[in-house]
Amino acid sequence: MNTIRIVAGAEILALFRERTMYSITAVFLVMAGASSFIGWSTFTTADAIYKASVIYLHNNGVSAVPDNPLRTVPALASFDNLIIYIALIGALLAIIIGHRSIMRERRAGIMQILFTRPISKRVFIVGKVAGLALVLFSITSATALISIATSFLLPLQHLMPIDIGHLIVFFLLSFLYMLFFALIGLLFAIVAKSESLALFAPICIWVGVTFILPELATGLTPTALLNPVTLLQLPPATGFFYVAEQILFPVSLSWHYATMSGELLGSSFNPSIPVREVLMTHVSEVLTLFIAIGAVGIGAITALRRFDPRSDAVNE
Amino acid sequence: MNTTIIDTKNLTKRYGATTVLHDLTLSIQKGEIFGFLGHNGAGKTTTVSILTTLIAPTSGTASICGFDTQKESIEVQKRIGYLPENVKFYDSLTAYENLEYLAQLSGVHNPKEKIFDVLTFLDFTDVADKKLGEFSKGMRQRIGIAQAILHEPEVLFLDEPTSGLDPMGIKQLRDIIIKLNTEKGMTIFMNTHLLSEVAKTCTRIGVLNHGRLIYSDSLQNTMKRFPDESSLEEIYFSLDDKNK
Numbered sequence: 001m002n003t004i005r006i007v008a009g010a011e012i013l014a015l016f017r018e019r020t021m022y023s024i025t026a027v028f029l030v031m032a033g034a035s036s037f038i039g040w041s042t043f044t045t046a047d048a049i050y051k052a053s054v055i056y057l058h059n060n061g062v063s064a065v066p067d068n069p070l071r072t073v074p075a076l077a078s079f080d081n082l083i084i085y086i087a088l089i090g091a092l093l094a095i096i097i098g099h100r101s102i103m104r105e106r107r108a109g110i111m112q113i114l115f116t117r118p119i120s121k122r123v124f125i126v127g128k129v130a131g132l133a134l135v136l137f138s139i140t141s142a143t144a145l146i147s148i149a150t151s152f153l154l155p156l157q158h159l160m161p162i163d164i165g166h167l168i169v170f171f172l173l174s175f176l177y178m179l180f181f182a183l184i185g186l187l188f189a190i191v192a193k194s195e196s197l198a199l200f201a202p203i204c205i206w207v208g209v210t211f212i213l214p215e216l217a218t219g220l221t222p223t224a225l226l227n228p229v230t231l232l233q234l235p236p237a238t239g240f241f242y243v244a245e246q247i248l249f250p251v252s253l254s255w256h257y258a259t260m261s262g263e264l265l266g267s268s269f270n271p272s273i274p275v276r277e278v279l280m281t282h283v284s285e286v287l288t289l290f291i292a293i294g295a296v297g298i299g300a301i302t303a304l305r306r307f308d309p310r311s312d313a314v315n316e
Numbered sequence: 317m318n319t320t321i322i323d324t325k326n327l328t329k330r331y332g333a334t335t336v337l338h339d340l341t342l343s344i345q346k347g348e349i350f351g352f353l354g355h356n357g358a359g360k361t362t363t364v365s366i367l368t369t370l371i372a373p374t375s376g377t378a379s380i381c382g383f384d385t386q387k388e389s390i391e392v393q394k395r396i397g398y399l400p401e402n403v404k405f406y407d408s409l410t411a412y413e414n415l416e417y418l419a420q421l422s423g424v425h426n427p428k429e430k431i432f433d434v435l436t437f438l439d440f441t442d443v444a445d446k447k448l449g450e451f452s453k454g455m456r457q458r459i460g461i462a463q464a465i466l467h468e469p470e471v472l473f474l475d476e477p478t479s480g481l482d483p484m485g486i487k488q489l490r491d492i493i494i495k496l497n498t499e500k501g502m503t504i505f506m507n508t509h510l511l512s513e514v515a516k517t518c519t520r521i522g523v524l525n526h527g528r529l530i531y532s533d534s535l536q537n538t539m540k541r542f543p544d545e546s547s548l549e550e551i552y553f554s555l556d557d558k559n560k
Binding site: 017119 | 400
């Protein structure tokens with residue numbers, strides 16, 4: 001336990017001294033803050049259009065106008081953009097954090113010294129993961145605080161205590177989602193022979209998980225993950241997509257993340273669902289996320305056991 | 317009474333079809349400074365990598381202080397210190413921070429006190445707060461020694477410790493090695509191809525040629541055994557020629 005704490009402590013110290021980490025985190029946090037502003041701006045624009053339309057209709061003798069549709073939009077809907085930011089920038093940030101975690105040692109050439117110390121490789125990886133998980137958790141918490149603070153600063157946002165609860169569960173889910181990508185970054189930093197491959201491979205996986213897998217798993221249901229629009233047309237009903245959906249849907253992490261997040265935050269098209277109901281409906285999806293995190297973690301331990309510490313001079 | 321500290325039996329390492337270490341059987345006693353000689357690629361670093369638990373042998377066994385390097389690696393790691401050929405650190409951390417992390421991983425109870433003891437022993441206290449990125453090769457090598465002895469190991473493995481050092485750096489390092497052996501009683505296993513250093517530092521030598529141990533004896537006996545050769549260099553070349 002003590003060794004895990006030592007490795008985790010060193011990991012946190014090292015990560016917080018890296019400029020790359022600061023730059024990407026800063027971009028991420030600014031975008032999280034901007035997300036609330038964009039949501040508020042969209043809301044006020046749509047509200048202004050509605051009010052102008054009502055005046056126009058009244059002036060033209062129409063008295064029976066429909067109710068303002070924005071009244072039915074959940075308060076958290078303006079955080080919708082965060083789902084996209086976390087699936088895109090958050091996951092990439094996590095990959096870089098995981099990648100740096102091991103690559104720092106490999107680049108420094110310190111693996112030989114570390115692994116002649118009386119520590120097991122399993123304990124070392126657990127310490128590393130604990131350190132980067134704490135860093136990710138801090139970033140997620142900062143994002144949550146910025147989002148909540150921004151929402152209170154802007155007019156028309158009336159968050160209730162229950163909304164804060166939804167936001168907290170959403171950020172916990174986002175933390176787990178990013179942790180998965182951080183572990184992918186860490187795993188490839190161990191197994192890849194060169195530094196460029198160690199970064200390229202996780203990014204390919206991120207592309208696959210974020211863009212390709214959801215498309216195949218949902219029969220090309222258009223862009224629901226990245227562009228929250230209504231289903232405009234039915235997916236093609238072919239045997240290939242049927243089989244792909246059966247096989248890939250259960251493991252389509254980004255789809256599940258986006259669906260659950262959408263239900264937690266609510267959107268213009270999906271009213272928010274109580275937290276308990278969301279979790280009960282998606283037990284298998286949450287379990288899949290935990291299994292994926294566990295599997296990549298075990299993979300990293302296995303890879304480090306086979307790792308030759310003398311190969312720490314990585315080629316670009 | 318002699319106590320065997322390093323013991324290898326038929327140690328062999330193969331990479332695919334290439335055998336880099338053939339049936340190495342070696343026994344090193346407590347308190348010795350053993351110079352492991354051989355040209356580049358002879359298998360010296362492979363031997364040290366096996367003895368320091370970094371890699372597994374293909375066959376054969378190795379033990380340090382009676383503990384098997386594979387089956388009891390943690391026990392071995394508690395008893396060894398290692399200075400790799402190109403010692404590297406976290407350049408963004410200070411010398412103290414680097415040493416503190418490594419001391420904690422080695423289970424040192426009072427890292428702060430121990431670090432200053434070791435740096436005082438090495439006459440190097442003034443650099444503790446400097447970042448490693450600013451260090452010269454010689455300074456890094458001294459911090460390398462510091463990290464290797466923080467936990468007071470019984471055996472110290474040095475892989476080409478004088479590589480890349482200037483004459484002053486070589487002399488300082490040589491003095492440190494002798495001091496560690498005489499004052500702290502450490503057994504030292506030193507890979508090198510600098511024969512002059514072996515003659516000035518070691519009590520015993522072993523010569524490795526293409527992965528095979530072709531000679532091993534005390535420095536004193538070696539000089540007696542080859543009376544016609546005026547230097548260790550000539551002895552080495554004479555041994556090397558015989559095995560070609």
